[in-house]
Amino acid sequence: xxDSETFTQLPICMDPTxxxxxxxxxxxxxxxxxxxxxxxxxxxxxxxSPVPPPPIPVxxxxxxNITKLRESGNAEFRKGKHAEAIKLYALGLQMALGRPxxxxxxxxxxxxxxxxxxxxxxxxxxxxxxxxxxxxxxxVEAKKVGNAxxxxxxxxxxxxMGRLEEAKEWVGRGLEMEGNxxxxxxxxxxxxxxxxxx
Amino acid sequence: MFGVNxxxxxLPFCYISVLLGSLITFASMYRKRKAAKxxxxxxxxxPHLQRNIYLSLLHMEPxxxxxxxxxVPDSILRAALLRRAQEDIFRIIQIRSAKQACSTLLQRGSxxxxxxxxxxxxxxxxxEELRDVVMEANALSPNWGQHIFQSANEIxxxxxxTTRLDEIQAQLEPEKEWWEKRRASIQSEFMKxxxxxxxxxxxEDAVMVESNKSxxxxxx
Numbered sequence: 126x127x128d129s130e131t132f133t134q135l136p137i138c139m140d141p142t143x144x145x146x147x148x149x150x151x152x153x154x155x156x157x158x159x160x161x162x163x164x165x166x167x168x169x170x171x172x173x174s175p176v177p178p179p180p181i182p183v184x185x186x187x188x189x190n191i192t193k194l195r196e197s198g199n200a201e202f203r204k205g206k207h208a209e210a211i212k213l214y215a216l217g218l219q220m221a222l223g224r225p226x227x228x229x230x231x232x233x234x235x236x237x238x239x240x241x242x243x244x245x246x247x248x249x250x251x252x253x254x255x256x257x258x259x260x261x262x263x264x265v266e267a268k269k270v271g272n273a274x275x276x277x278x279x280x281x282x283x284x285x286m287g288r289l290e291e292a293k294e295w296v297g298r299g300l301e302m303e304g305n306x307x308x309x310x311x312x313x314x315x316x317x318x319x320x321x322x323x
Numbered sequence: 324m325f326g327v328n329x330x331x332x333x334l335p336f337c338y339i340s341v342l343l344g345s346l347i348t349f350a351s352m353y354r355k356r357k358a359a360k361x362x363x364x365x366x367x368x369x370p371h372l373q374r375n376i377y378l379s380l381l382h383m384e385p386x387x388x389x390x391x392x393x394x395v396p397d398s399i400l401r402a403a404l405l406r407r408a409q410e411d412i413f414r415i416i417q418i419r420s421a422k423q424a425c426s427t428l429l430q431r432g433s434x435x436x437x438x439x440x441x442x443x444x445x446x447x448x449x450x451e452e453l454r455d456v457v458m459e460a461n462a463l464s465p466n467w468g469q470h471i472f473q474s475a476n477e478i479x480x481x482x483x484x485t486t487r488l489d490e491i492q493a494q495l496e497p498e499k500e501w502w503e504k505r506r507a508s509i510q511s512e513f514m515k516x517x518x519x520x521x522x523x524x525x526x527e528d529a530v531m532v533e534s535n536k537s538x539x540x541x542x543x
Binding site: 286 | 370372373374375376378379380382383395396397398399401402403405406463464467469470471473474477478480481482484485487488491492494495498499502505
């Protein structure tokens with residue numbers, strides 16, 4: 126890091142009408158950074174207050190909407206209308222991921238984990254093993270511990286697609302995280318039986 | 324009255340003064356040399372891009388042919404400061420994770436002292452930078468300094484999460500193609516089995532049983 130008294134003046138200028146920052150230099154890092162800055166600026170302009178509020182007191186409206194969408198998705202799933210359920214879950218995911226970046230990321234992770242896991246279940250009920258696989262993996266990425274459902278679902282998708290090695294490795298990792306959960310142990314036994322038969 | 328033999332004390336006083344003088348000179352020269360060396364150390368991090376952008380925006384010079392600068396609106400400065408805070412959070416995380424490892428390596432003697440000095444200097448500069456950002460934040464908006472780093476923390480965590488999610492979603496298309504190909508090949512194997520006359524080799528039965536199982540699964 127350079128001296129705290131000095132800084133490097135960069136060749137940037139502001140476009141007076143659109144208030145976007147541009148540069149005449151050809152450095153790719155600088156251009157990417159300025160693009161990120163302009164995006165952040167646009168999203169900040171949509172706020173009423175001049176600065177992003179502190180993350181802790183969260184506006185409850187969005188959370189309430191997301192929960193409502195998840196509940197209605199669950200209801201459709203129980204009625205057997207899997208395609209409808211998938212659509213509702215996708216809408217909920219759009220809302221959860223559209224949350225502004227300065228709201229607590231832990232909250233986003235929880236909401237996203239639940240929605241992805243339920244969407245994976247709906248895909249599996251329709252035998253879309255690939256979509257179910259990707260959604261279950263996304264759910265695990267959002268919440269690694271305490272998310273036994275998602276670990277189980279991806280393991281099951283892999284098993285159904287015949288990728289038994291990967292399934293065994295995945296379920297092994299899941300067991301490390303969840304600590305001998307009954308469903309995962311059962312799934313591991315199923316995979317091993319299938320491997321013996323194949 | 325004072326029957327002190329001053330002449331006799333000259334030698335001891337000289338000795339003490341020379342001793343003290345040389346100690347003081349040595350100490351001051353050593354400290355100056357250390358400070359100069361520490362100032363010449365190679366920086367730990369690459370140049371701070373977001374900080375440069377923020378300060379350049381703050382000090383933009385009037386362009387050629389115009390009299391006044393176009394005043395950069397406060398909203399842009401705030402966005403630039405947020406980006407700067409984000410990068411600082413990223414660097415602080417790196418420093419904190421490297422600290423334990425570096426001190427262990429230093430104790431074992433695997434790395435030299437100069438690396439440790441660079442690290443300590445980076446840590447000090449980082450603290451100064453954080454204080455600087457908080458002051459700038461308070462200048463741009465009252466009391467923002469208190470929660471700017473919380474917001475920047477959330478933004479940083481969120482952007483890392485978003486990149487991971489995008490990576491995972493990007494796997495959807497290739498996986499779909501793979502699965503279609505696999506299903507097609509299983510189907511064609513099954514069709515071939517139906518076409519060839521039923522001979523009782525163990526292999527064919529096994530293949531038929533397996534392709535039957537997979538076909539059943541695909542149909543589910």
